Amino acid sequence: MRTATPPPPPAALTVPEVMTALRLSRSKVYDLLRTNQLKSFTAGCARRIPTEALRQYIDNQMGEAA
Secondary structure: OOOOOOOOOOOEEOHHHHHHHHOOOHHHHHHHHHOOOOOOEEEOOEEEEEHHHHHHHHHHHHHHHO
């Protein structure tokens, strides 16, 4: 019997995906992007947040909370 391997996580997330992951509003996510607390790039006219940037943001927040 063959088990299916799960797909790899996406390399970059959309703003709505980050909103869901962090349980934040759209305006708060854009505030984080505008203040460079969360790194991003544009692909055409679409904003994308690398999963590593999200991980770094969370790590930074955890470090500040300690």
